[in-house]
Amino acid sequence: MSETxxxxxxxxxxxxxxxxxxAAIHNPQIRQNFRxxxxxxxxxxxxxxxxxxxxxxxxxxxxxxxxALANLPDLLEQLEQxxxxxxITVHWATDGxxxxxxxxxxxxxxxxxxxxxxKSMVSExxxxxxxxEEQGIEALESDLGEYIVQLADETPSHIIMPAIHKxxxxxxxxxxxxxxxxxxxxxxxxxxxxxxxxxxxxxxxxVGVSGVNFAVAETGTLCLVENEGNGRMTTTVPPCHIAVTxxxxxxxxxxxxxxxxxLLTRSATGxxxxxxxxxxxxxxxxxxxxxxEEVHVVLVDNGRSTIxxxxxxxxxxxxxxxxxxxxxxxxxxRVGGHAYGTxxxxxxxxxxxxxxxxxxxGRHLPTASSLCxxxxxxxxxxxxIPDLLVRLRQESVDGDTVHPAKVAGHGAKRxxxxxxxxxxxxxxxxxxxxxxxxxxxxxRFRKLQPGKIGGWTQYRTAPKLAAKxxxxxxxERSQ
Amino acid sequence: MSSRxxxxxxxxxxxxxxxxxxxxxxxxxxxxxxxxxxxxxxxEQTIESVHGEVHRTTESGxxxxxxxxxxxxxxxxxxxxxDHEIGQALQSATKGREDLPHLLIYDEPVExxxxxxxxEVDAGITSTRGGIAETGSLILWPSVDEPRLMSLxxxxxxxxxxxxxxxxxxxxxxxxxxxxxxxxxxxxxxxGPSKTADIEQTLAYGVHGPKELxxxxxx
Numbered sequence: 001m002s003e004t005x006x007x008x009x010x011x012x013x014x015x016x017x018x019x020x021x022x023a024a025i026h027n028p029q030i031r032q033n034f035r036x037x038x039x040x041x042x043x044x045x046x047x048x049x050x051x052x053x054x055x056x057x058x059x060x061x062x063x064x065x066x067x068a069l070a071n072l073p074d075l076l077e078q079l080e081q082x083x084x085x086x087x088i089t090v091h092w093a094t095d096g097x098x099x100x101x102x103x104x105x106x107x108x109x110x111x112x113x114x115x116x117x118x119k120s121m122v123s124e125x126x127x128x129x130x131x132x133e134e135q136g137i138e139a140l141e142s143d144l145g146e147y148i149v150q151l152a153d154e155t156p157s158h159i160i161m162p163a164i165h166k167x168x169x170x171x172x173x174x175x176x177x178x179x180x181x182x183x184x185x186x187x188x189x190x191x192x193x194x195x196x197x198x199x200x201x202x203x204x205x206x207v208g209v210s211g212v213n214f215a216v217a218e219t220g221t222l223c224l225v226e227n228e229g230n231g232r233m234t235t236t237v238p239p240c241h242i243a244v245t246x247x248x249x250x251x252x253x254x255x256x257x258x259x260x261x262x263l264l265t266r267s268a269t270g271x272x273x274x275x276x277x278x279x280x281x282x283x284x285x286x287x288x289x290x291x292x293e294e295v296h297v298v299l300v301d302n303g304r305s306t307i308x309x310x311x312x313x314x315x316x317x318x319x320x321x322x323x324x325x326x327x328x329x330x331x332x333x334r335v336g337g338h339a340y341g342t343x344x345x346x347x348x349x350x351x352x353x354x355x356x357x358x359x360x361x362g363r364h365l366p367t368a369s370s371l372c373x374x375x376x377x378x379x380x381x382x383x384x385i386p387d388l389l390v391r392l393r394q395e396s397v398d399g400d401t402v403h404p405a406k407v408a409g410h411g412a413k414r415x416x417x418x419x420x421x422x423x424x425x426x427x428x429x430x431x432x433x434x435x436x437x438x439x440x441x442x443x444r445f446r447k448l449q450p451g452k453i454g455g456w457t458q459y460r461t462a463p464k465l466a467a468k469x470x471x472x473x474x475x476e477r478s479q
Numbered sequence: 480m481s482s483r484x485x486x487x488x489x490x491x492x493x494x495x496x497x498x499x500x501x502x503x504x505x506x507x508x509x510x511x512x513x514x515x516x517x518x519x520x521x522x523e524q525t526i527e528s529v530h531g532e533v534h535r536t537t538e539s540g541x542x543x544x545x546x547x548x549x550x551x552x553x554x555x556x557x558x559x560x561x562d563h564e565i566g567q568a569l570q571s572a573t574k575g576r577e578d579l580p581h582l583l584i585y586d587e588p589v590e591x592x593x594x595x596x597x598x599e600v601d602a603g604i605t606s607t608r609g610g611i612a613e614t615g616s617l618i619l620w621p622s623v624d625e626p627r628l629m630s631l632x633x634x635x636x637x638x639x640x641x642x643x644x645x646x647x648x649x650x651x652x653x654x655x656x657x658x659x660x661x662x663x664x665x666x667x668x669x670x671g672p673s674k675t676a677d678i679e680q681t682l683a684y685g686v687h688g689p690k691e692l693x694x695x696x697x698x
Binding site: 033036037040053056057060063064066067069070071072073076077086092093094098142143144145148161162163164166167168171187188190191192194195198199202203218219220221227228229230232233236237247253254255256258259261262269271272273274275276277278279280281282283284285287288289290291299301305306308309310311314 | 481482483485486487489490491493494495498499500501502503504505507508525529585586587588589593594597613614615616622623626627628631648649650653654658659661662663664665666667668669670671672673674675676677678679680681683684685686687688689
């Protein structure tokens with residue numbers, strides 16, 4: 001379909017991670033904006049968990065998510081049944097394009113011309129805004145950060161704080177250029193102006209599109225976590241509400257959200273709770289005076305059922321999208337979200353996006369990490385992110401015979417020369433005589449060793465072989 | 480095959496085999512039993528830390544307090560429910576006194592008066608279904624009488640909370656009130672006024688919803 005082809009034209013080349021990362025590292029403004037924000041978020045998270053038995057709470061979070069995944073197909077069916085009983089229409093989409101088409105069809109059936117959006121990362125995955133614009137339907141973001149990013153024709157650089165890469169001055173200039181707001185450093189003034197402009201839009205929008213934080217199977221309830229109230233506006237004011245969500249967001253019981261919510265907001269922004277926790281279980285009833293007449297849910301797969309097949313990779317689906325892994329990542333903090341070129345940046349993006357774009361396209365993502373382990377330590381649902389990064393690194397060079405590679409695009413980084421070197425290495429190490437001869441020769445001819453070894457010696461001195469091998473030194477000592 | 484069936488089939492025929500569901504122990508969320516006074520102190524402290532305002536008052540004194548608060552803000556109009564006892568009390572009180580603002584009753588579908596609601600209403604008052612001490616949250620179940628937008632659109636939201644209906648945790652509130660047996664079309668936890676930190680992490684209030692959240696606690 002032509003619209004699908006056009007649709008994908010907006011893709012950023014994920015492969016070009018290195019030039020983007022280099023540019024970001026040499027941009028002091030970006031470095032400063034991220035450093036300041038991430039330091040703040042780390043401190044707030046730490047103090048928000050004071051007095052909690054955090055390890056036990058994280059265990060509970062992990063178990064709730066694992067229990068949900070263990071029963072995923074049954075839970076999705078239960079969710080569908082409950083939502084339907086509640087008067088909510090359920091749609092299923094295998095990928096982002098199909099999800100976009102479902103949203104378009106709902107809009108067309110209502111003759112909708114304008115869509116107002118609450119924050120939704122799945123809709124970013126779908127690139128819904130661009131798709132709707134191509135269909136002649138206006139799609140406007142209403143979360144202040146998303147609104148700023150949309151005005152700048154950019155993508156979010158953080159999943160919780162989309163405009164974190166910009167400082168007040170840059171935002172003031174942008175709002176001035178695009179909306180005529182007076183230049184000002186007064187954040188309250190800038191915010192009040194955005195409120196005025198967006199209120200008009202809320203009143204006139206035909207459809208509201210939101211994401212979902214948790215979908216509860218037992219009651220057919222959609223939960224939304226937010227501070228601004230734009231999510232409530234989006235899901236209450238327009239006559240039609242469409243919620244888009246990944247299929248992994250379902251949990252069995254209402255009780256489950258109490259623990260996940262406690263973990264989510266504290267991990268994300270260090271808040272005990274957000275201003276609004278909104279639970280939607282149906283459209284407006286006949287005698288109610290406000291709320292949407294129609295509520296739709298689009299359950300989006302987009303690669304998730306493939307991740308689901310593998311016992312180890314499955315842990316990726318536990319994620320509750322708090323962003324703590326990026327806030328604590330030394331790589332993310334230095335290069336910022338845009339360097340990744342993906343919908344989800346940072347450590348979670350590095351383990352999730354290769355499944356969505358393929359490991360050939362996303363080959364550099366698993367290596368955009370120092371494997372320091374911070375992401376795994378702060379993850380509220382204990383996703384072993386470092387282990388998954390290593391797994392995907394193995395997949396990108398086609399792994400070994402014990403662990404055959406599975407992820408689409410695997411082997412993209414495999415080099416015949418490198419494979420041969422390691423094969424030789426392993427052959428030599430299995431033969432003591434040859435090993436001894438090899439190391440002895442290395443020690444004798446160490447002067448011939450090259451001083452520059454590609455990227456390795458760009459910032460480091462080359463390692464030198466010792467004058468005597470370990471075997472020789474041990475022999476000397478025992479004499 | 481439909482997308483629905485294709486997705487479910489892929490999930491059902493998982494190549495990794497069947498998964499075992501772990502046990503979930505929620506006892507980490509348990510808190511020691513607090514007295515109402517302790518809960519109220521905690522609630523007040525937590526909600527005030529996020530810019531909410533708490534006024535302790537009584538069954539007989541809350542209307543006076545409300546009048547003072549609204550006067551200090553220069554509020555010209557107050558949105559109330561038609562049948563709820565709060566709305567009823569205000570409707571009868573306003574007859575004998577001048578210090579209450581103009582009362583607007585939310586008794587028509589929003590479509591017929593949306594412009595007015597969005598631009599001319601200064602404050603809205605709602606009841607609550609209790610509060611949560613640990614997080615400083617109000618529980619609201621909007622209804623036919625107290626629709627969803629009452630607590631969202633006016634710049635000032637006043638919520639009436641009975642101190643006796645305070646719970647320690649969200650988990651406790653949900654279990655005690657038996658939420659799992661049936662949810663309303665919309666239920667909310669509200670913990671402070673609308674806010675954003677999207678511009679360089681600087682807090683600003685009232686970005687989309689109320690700029691002020693005022694809780695009248697009936698002791």
